[in-house]
Amino acid sequence: MLNIPIIRWGKPYESLEVDDVVHFATGEPIAKVSQANGGIIQRDMRKAKAARDALRQFSPDDLMDRLAKAADHYAEGTVPIGDGQQSPSEFAHQQSATTGLPEHMCLANMKKNSFVLKHMPDILDSLTRGLDLNILARGYGIESRGVVVSYQAQSPVLGAVLPSNSPGVHTLWLPAIALQLGLVLKPGPQEPWTPYRMMSAFVEAGIPPEVFSLYPGGAEAGAALLASCPRAMIFGGTATVEQYRGNPRVQAHGPGFSKILLGDDIVDDWEQYLDLIAESIYINAGRGCINCSGVWASRHTREIAQALAERLGPVEVLPPEDPNAGLAAFTVPGMAKAIWEMIETDLKEDGVTHMTAEYGDRLVEQERCAYLRPTIVHCSSSQAAIAKKEYMFPFATVVECPQEKMIAEIGYTLVGTAITNNEAWIDQLVDATNIDRLNIGPIPTTRLNWLQPHEGNLIDFLFRNRALQLSEERLEVLKRGE
């Protein structure tokens, strides 16, 4: 069992408050994680500038080279974690043991994080729209078209209040180091593994440890982090997103309500797209905000729902170490049951049909955890309450809705895949402000192109593009590159 301390600007600190993290299925102790109180975080943040100062000793190119090395340490190395060492397979086992995600999915998520670290130059090139990163490093410079531009960092660090349920989200904060911003993370209670392993990999690759602070803890720690970091991300439910809406200091990531829209021009060929629809619902145990929770079409909806139910309904619960395991356990007591009860309530509405009912009970309760098996629901109207729901397992509604009403009816959609060749409708989809990521054509909602911004551009969040004027003399010096 590992003892995992708080990290205060690179230095371990063992708290008197410790959270016992146990295996979700067996109860076996996996780690003792020190818990931070809010005051510690607020006090440490007084020294946040030192993290940026330390990173500014390195050029962005140098940092990105180190991130590429960190990618290897993260994916393949045995690195120090707390008072022990951790190999990649131990990482996958531990992450699976505490989050309920099957081990093979934990390994796949490692690859995703490693890929992002390795391809940081490409990712930042696309996020900055080709800006020379030295301009971000210095705060100003001359763009390729010969114009002086200035980008001012709005915070010396990026804070993040991380979730327990979806290891995929870690890709969002990884670019901070390359942007010369320190990292202040509150790991999810069941998922301390990625932040700690990532920090170890960074340090092994030569990033100074004093640019990292990791504060496991409760809600008070999260609130203190958000209050004291000038720029921070938080992952939570709809209420969290609403709470921070319009707050420039906080980028809130919530449920995705991602959807696939089938245009009238292609919907008669719906069978062609069944694979990509099923993949969008089921991959990664349906846990992500990018997993599809709604399939919308004007006709054939019952047949589509039937076909999806036949495909996903029989999926059984398998042990987390089984390479074929496709479902993740709910490790928080009572959560799966509470979700199923909410679904059952919604199923009572007229025009709502549970299509996976004939494949056995969806709620599978075990001694220490529970599972929800894939659930497909048909809605004959977009007004059904369940048509706007998203849950943390392979769950989707197939909703009958005329194409001309679809954009207005779908509500907020993080990833919208529109399968259509109707140019007029595509124009409307492009203009639809309720769709964040738009895929035009048969692209699974879960297939992200890392060169595209996700739920807000990180550069826009962390830097302010402002005016900066230079005297003629200074401009000449800048042009000469002195």
Add this chain to the structure above:
Amino acid sequence: MPMSESSAQSAAGASLEDRQKAAREQLDAHTYEIVQWHFHESTGCPFWLEKKRELKFDPLTEVKGFDDLKKFPLFEDDWLRGGPVRRWVPKAYADKPIYVFETGGTTGVPKSRVVIEDHWIDYELFSHTLPDEYFPKGSNWLMLGPSGPRRLRLAVEHLAQYRGGICFCIDLDPRWVVKLIKKGWMEHLEAYKQHCIDQALTILNAGHDIRCMFATPKLLDALALALEEQGTSIPEIGITGIFSGGTEFTPQWTRYFVEEMLGGPPEESGVYMTPTYGNTLMGLACSKPVTAEEKYKITYYAPQPRAVTEVVDFKDPNQLVGYGETGRVKLTTLTKEFFVPGFLERDEGEREPPYEAFPWDGVSGVRPYHALAASTTVGVY
């Protein structure tokens, strides 16, 4: 409070076992006296005299000691909501000036407790546990806590006066704070906290020679950070004694605050901080001295025999748990002004053995009762 009076006093110098026995005898005698008072027609309050008719036993003849209080049903704090509030005033005190203190009330009717002098007595007893070196007699106090219809505000002021000082207070409406949290208006919450801290800073910087203070842990934290921002600190501004309270007062928070905000234990920093535990129903339990050697463990002892804290089985509130075991905190209040025969707090903790200063049971690790805490998180993701 530490044994310093009546029968307990005669046990001074005796073994812990003898002192425990004396304390228990004192508690039994006190219980008898209090029950006689509250259930006698000439002295009792209308509420208990009315309640007596519902009981299947006669408190006047069948309650002879503390254990007999188990015959009463558990006290329900909802009984304290709404009027007429005079039903809680003992007949013997009908002509005395009456205070009413409220608890809760963010939404709906708050719980009200009538008080005549209990808050003075409780805090005078507490005063005797404070070390004069760090809480100098005659020094002025800052009350950095809730104002309004709260017992705490007047009690702290009385404590300062009892010790020969003057108490400076701030305006702080805790009901608004709860509303801000419920609404998720965190920026407003932060601004309100800052408003409270600004008031405290103004008082501290106004030349009133304040040496002692009460503060909730959150406000104390915020005050210390604000002083740091001004380039000073709690010790530098002249504070030498702090008392605070609440379940947020955890060992880790205490360690952080002592080590990082005060600059070390009292003998190094010159500042003594003591946690307390209590509420409007019970009064004030004080803590065994908190030290680094004991990993900042916080153990509270009620001011027996005026109030008793027990740690009881989660399923059977009449069954004490073993020493070191976890259970729910049960309060009993036994004063002539107020009688609470067993009330289950919203907290849990571990039962602690008696020790020299407090020869009766204590409770450590006080935190919100897990069953109530869990019910608020299920279904959220």
